[in-house]
Amino acid sequence: LIGTWEGMSLVAYPDRLAGNIPTVCEGVTRAELPTLKVGDKYTFSECMVIEAKALPVYNNGISKCIHVPMSDDLRGMTVSLAYNIGIRATCNSTFVRKLNAHSPDACDYMLLYDKASNHYVQGLANRRQDEYRYCQRGLLSDPAAAAAPAPVPAADAPASLPPPIA
Numbered sequence: 001l002i003g004t005w006e007g008m009s010l011v012a013y014p015d016r017l018a019g020n021i022p023t024v025c026e027g028v029t030r031a032e033l034p035t036l037k038v039g040d041k042y043t044f045s046e047c048m049v050i051e052a053k054a055l056p057v058y059n060n061g062i063s064k065c066i067h068v069p070m071s072d073d074l075r076g077m078t079v080s081l082a083y084n085i086g087i088r089a090t091c092n093s094t095f096v097r098k099l100n101a102h103s104p105d106a107c108d109y110m111l112l113y114d115k116a117s118n119h120y121v122q123g124l125a126n127r128r129q130d131e132y133r134y135c136q137r138g139l140l141s142d143p144a145a146a147a148a149p150a151p152v153p154a155a156d157a158p159a160s161l162p163p164p165i166a
Contacts (some may be wrong), residue, residue: 005080011046013041017116017124025050027083055079061087063117067100077110077131085113085129097154107135109132 006027014020015029022036023029025047030036032054043048058079066078078099082090090096093113098106110130114125 005084005130006049008044012036012042014038019117019120020057030053031086049089055083057135058082058087062090062096063093063102065100067097070101071138073134075137080127080131080134081110081113082122098166103137107132107139110135128140 008026009024012022012024015023017072018029021029022038022040024033024036024040024042027034028047028050032050059075062075062082063077078090078096081095093109095106095109095112098109111125111128114120114128116124
């Protein structure tokens with residue numbers, strides 16, 4: 001889901017939807033690369049390494065606040081949401097509260113994240129609609145069969161991230 005909506009940029013740019021914060025690869029920001037600045041360059045391979053290291057962090061982050069079994073569709077959608085709006089915002093959301101309460105309308109609440117700087121953004125609305133389909137499919141799957149997988153370790157990721165290309 002993430003790659004579908006984030007797009008790929010090998011040169012860090014100011015993301016206008018996120019207050020001009022530097023963004024590179026498929027939505028990588030200072031949350032993943034604290035020293036990232038506009039103009040930093042990365043190769044496709046470096047981007048894949050950075051993202052492979054980042055995604056388990058988001059998966060583990062949501063695992064700490066979601067206390068119900070999740071299907072792969074629901075987990076994937078929730079990781080995508082957290083990657084886009086942040087782990088803290090996801091965990092503090094009505095969506096997660098409703099999900100933990102086994103509320104059948106939980107997915108409706110993730111649709112609320114279609115704004116940037118308090119302005120409606122069609123691209124975010126489109127992303128939320130796509131995630132909504134995964135969310136609904138995940139909620140409709142057999143909860144007994146949807147065993148919550150253990151947090152994913154970043155074992156294959158390197159201990160440190162590569163520096164930007166000069």
